[in-house]
């Protein structure tokens with residue numbers, strides 16, 4: 001018999017989690033103003049709010065923590081991180097930052113100005129926030145196939161070259177500081193971008209004199225999908241694929257809380273010294289001196305080790321198979337989930353789950369609250385609340401997709417937890433016609449409102 005697939009690690013340390021009763025959860029979510037970000041972690045049984053910084057570090061990463069060099073300038077930990085980044089991504093210059101959005105803040109301070117256009121594939125919320133904060137515009141050029149959750153397409157994160165070229169034709173090059181390729185594309189469902197598309201976007205952008213920047217939080221998962229789905233890459237190693245992907249760009253921003261498997265950290269990688277120098281000034285102002293940038297030495301060590309572990313094929317196969325396991329349980333039960341499954345999360349199509357709810361009542365948020373009530377499972381709304389208001393008209397923006405994202409932390413939960421999550425959501429699916437009303441907003445922030453929004457039941 002062919003030997004079955006199994007995890008590429010075993011467990012050395014555990015952390016208890018507790019179940020709760022439905023009447024307790026009803027009280028807690030009400031006190032949280034129906035915003036799942038306001039819940040305490042001990043009010044949650046399986047926490048799929050995010051895969052950001054929630055993964056389990058390895059014994060080797062914990063060992064690296066002990067070797068951290070906490071010197072202010074020129075620490076060995078800085079050079080360990082520098083060497084790992086150069087080795088894995090090919091970027092010779094880098095700046096450490098405390099997390100991904102800090103990398104965006106520093107890089108965009110050096111590159112983006114008022115009135116600029118920044119095209120890309122469904123910019124991540126903090127990326128878009130940092131663009132709009134500078135009174136510039138993020139232009140979504142994702143292929144249309146990405147917005148049909150039922151369509152089987154291997155690379156739904158791809159950029160539509162025609163949409164991109166239209167932006168390049170319409171605006172002068174000095175108004176377009178960069179194109180951002182997000183790998184994998186978080187906002188459109190953790191969907192990968194093909195090597196061919198990356199290459200073509202890079203060629204087109206070079207012709208128009210536009211720089212290519214990778215938003216690379218899940219670059220390793222993207223490389224795994226290229227290996228599995230893009231025929232020419234089947235025999236290449238993950239690290240070879242990663243090197244080639246980044247060879248098409250001028251810079252990268254990284255949230256190391258994702259594919260570098262650390263709890264906190266980030267960085268910017270640069271091809272050229274000039275941009276690195278320009279950004280260094282902002283790094284010193286916002287983050288810290290250029291050899292630590294908001295990170296402690298021990299964290300830089302763990303990050304360097306994590307970059308190697310995160311780009312191992314066996315690890316990636318374990319991770320992406322677990323995400324697929326949850327996806328398959330849901331799909332087989334008829335629950336409308338985005339297909340193909342993404343790399344880090346399962347996205348539930350809330351409009352098809354609750355077609356009778358009007359969009360003004362926040363469909364995906366309503367579903368996320370129901371899932372919490374059912375099983376103490378915390379997912380997150382990726383829909384109208386996260387899409388924020390239009391910065392000019394202040395009207396709600398209604399995105400094409402209303403999703404509940406179930407993000408799987410790395411190396412953290414077992415497949416039994418996944419089966420529990422699936423059962424909880426299937427129970428909600430079976431009583432979906434009883435969910436008759438959603439929510440209205442009673443309190444919101446002017447930007448990135450989803451983190452602090454307060455809601456009330458209609």
Ligand SMILES: *Cc1c(COP(=O)(O)O)cnc(C)c1O
Nearest residue numbers: 099100101124126186215217255
């Ligand atoms: C998480 C993420 C960011 C922001 O990183 P933080 O570490 O959360 O600040 C930016 N872009 C993408 C694609 C991400 O997934």
